Amino acid sequence: xxxxxxxxxxxxxxxxxxxxxxxxxxxxxxxxxxxxxxxxxxxxxxxxxxxxxxxxxxxxxxxxxxxxxxxxxxxxxxxxxxxxxxxxxxxxxxxxxxxxxxxxxxxxxxxxxxxxxxxxxxxxxxxxxxxxxxxxxxxxxxxxxxxxxxxxxxxxxxxxxxxxxxxxxxxxxxxxxxxxxxxxxxxxxxxxxxxxxxxxxxxxxxxxxxxxxxxxxxxxxxxxxxxxxxxxxxxxxxxxxxxxxxxxxxxxxxxxxxxxxxxxxxxxx
Ligand SMILES: [Mg+2]
Numbered sequence: 001x002x003x004x005x006x007x008x009x010x011x012x013x014x015x016x017x018x019x020x021x022x023x024x025x026x027x028x029x030x031x032x033x034x035x036x037x038x039x040x041x042x043x044x045x046x047x048x049x050x051x052x053x054x055x056x057x058x059x060x061x062x063x064x065x066x067x068x069x070x071x072x073x074x075x076x077x078x079x080x081x082x083x084x085x086x087x088x089x090x091x092x093x094x095x096x097x098x099x100x101x102x103x104x105x106x107x108x109x110x111x112x113x114x115x116x117x118x119x120x121x122x123x124x125x126x127x128x129x130x131x132x133x134x135x136x137x138x139x140x141x142x143x144x145x146x147x148x149x150x151x152x153x154x155x156x157x158x159x160x161x162x163x164x165x166x167x168x169x170x171x172x173x174x175x176x177x178x179x180x181x182x183x184x185x186x187x188x189x190x191x192x193x194x195x196x197x198x199x200x201x202x203x204x205x206x207x208x209x210x211x212x213x214x215x216x217x218x219x220x221x222x223x224x225x226x227x228x229x230x231x232x233x234x235x236x237x238x239x240x241x242x243x244x245x246x247x248x249x250x251x252x253x254x255x256x257x258x259x260x261x262x263x264x265x266x267x268x269x
Contacts, residue, residue, distance in 0.1 A: 030185050030193045031128060031253055032139035032166070032178070034202035035147055036068070037224025039121045039138075040154050043114030045107055053100045054080055057092075069225075070206030072141035072168030072177075073100060097169070101145040108153055117154040118223050120243030127246050128253060129159035135185060135193075137161045139177050139200060143169035164188055174206055178214035197256035205234035217256035
């Protein structure tokens with residue numbers, strides 16, 4: 001089932017329209033899970049990790065609050081550095097990301113203590129995995145290293161295919177992550193994974209807008225900092241209050257096979 005590493009999808013530049021391809025109902029469904037706020041609650045350990053990284057880099061604690069809000073790890077670090085008047089050159093950024101990975105590796109037991117898996121997440125992943133026509137991975141602002149730490153600490157790794165995931169270490173801009181995951185899935189499985197019916201599941205308007213602008217089917221889950229109304233307003237194709245109702249999750253995801261993502265919302269929000 002694995003392998004032709006050489007294929008590259010054609011028409012990649014059509015991604016944001018979602019119009020390049022047929023619904024692809026016969027192919028496997030690519031389902032991409034956001035991690036923080038969606039699959040797990042990190043219990044504030046991520047913010048702590050950013051702060052500790054800043055302190056280790058600069059010798060002083062950050063003076064401004066850290067607001068991830070769905071940004072990628074490198075984007076959060078860049079913002080924090082800039083807020084403190086530090087020029088985020090490529091060298092500084094590389095050093096910051098490396099330090100963040102190191103910090104995260106050292107906070108695993110704290111993450112296990114303070115964080116938790118979101119209710120229903122393991123059952124939802126298992127139910128989708130059991131279908132046999134779904135490839136599941138993550139689409140996250142975390143670096144790949146930190147994503148794997150978080151997912152494995154909470155025992156969710158089994159059914160997720162890390163190799164086709166999209167990470168903050170692939171690109172700093174969240175909206176660029178969907179094409180990254182689709183390209184990786186196509187390269188690994190040797191079949192096209194068009195924007196429709198690819199599914200993105202996330203807890204912030206930033207997730208939803210990134211999904212919609214990439215032409216995928218976006219499912220909002222109101223388990224993070226944003227409620228059902230905010231996720232609906234950001235253009236989600238389906239919104240769930242949480243992941244506890246497994247059949248509702250599966251139904252929402254499979255909505256991508258029935259419904260096209262539809263008109264892109266206006267991107268001003
Ligand atoms: Mg999130």
